[in-house]
Amino acid sequence: VVLGSTALHLLLLASHTYSTSWLPTDLDIDVPFRLENLIACLLVGQGYCLHEPASVDVAVYAGTLIHSVHAFSKGHYKIDVIISVNAASIAPVFQFHTTAVMNFVSVDCIFCAYPALTMWACSHVNPM
Numbered sequence: 552v553v554l555g556s557t558a559l560h561l562l563l564l565a566s567h568t569y570s571t572s573w574l575p576t577d578l579d580i581d582v583p584f585r586l587e588n589l590i591a592c593l594l595v596g597q598g599y600c601l602h603e604p605a606s607v608d609v610a611v612y613a614g615t616l617i618h619s620v621h622a623f624s625k626g627h628y629k630i631d632v633i634i635s636v637n638a639a640s641i642a643p644v645f646q647f648h649t650t651a652v653m654n655f656v657s658v659d660c661i662f663c664a665y666p667a668l669t670m671w672a673c674s675h676v677n678p679m
Contacts, residue, residue, distance in 0.1 A: 552580070552581050552641055552644075552655040552656065552657045553578065553579065553580060553655060553656040553657075554579050554580075554581055554633075554641075554644055554652065554654065554655040554656070555575070555577075555578075555579030555631075555647075555652050556575035556576070556577065556579070556652065557575045557577075557578050557579060557656075558579075558652070558654040558655050558656050558661070559575070559651060559652055559654055559669070560573070560574065560575050561656060561661065562654055562661065562663055562669055562670070563669075563670075563672070565661075576629065577629035577630065577631055578628075578629070578630045578631070579630075579631045579633060580630060580631070580632050580633065581632075581633040581634075581635060581641065581643060581644070581655070582632060582633070582634060582635065583634075583635050583637065583638045583639070584618050584634055584635055584636055584637065584638075585638065587618075587619075587621075587632075587634045590632055591621065591632070594623045594630060594632070595623075597625070598625050599623040599624060599625045599628075599630065600623065600624055600625065601621060601622070601623055602622045602623070602624060603621075615643065615646045616635055616636050616637065616639075616642040616643045616646060617633055617634070617635065617636070617643045617646065618634040618635060618636045619633075619634045620632070620633050620634070621634070641655055641657070641662075644664070645664065646677070647677060648676065648677055649674045649675065649676055649677060650664065650665040650668055650669070650674045650675045650677065651668075651669065651674035653665060653677075654669065
């Protein structure tokens with residue numbers, strides 16, 4: 552699933568109450584643990600370089616549903632691949648730091664955990 556700032560941007564564009572010229576600076580993709588190697592091979596095959604260690608401190612996610620985070624880049628394009636500990640790739644969405652990015656776009660839906668807040672460009676910090 553696509554999540555983070557890219558999903559937020561798509562939601563804000565769809566909102567008739569909020570207009571934005573802001574653009575996301577990267578793409579966040581969440582995949583199940585079993586697809587970790589496949590997504591890495593696909594991105595490297597498309598010319599992306601894997602940067603290790605991850606640009607995100609995964610120690611922050613200890614005890615959560617996030618196994619690891621891998622950062623890829625190709626020129627000025629950046630992709631962060633978030634690896635879930637299980638088959639439910641959307642599960643970590645609800646453990647993010649703020650409600651503003653608790654959204655995702657999948658193959659068959661667009662989901663917003665806090666639509667009233669999000670569409671009015673407001674959010675709350677996750678106390679976890």
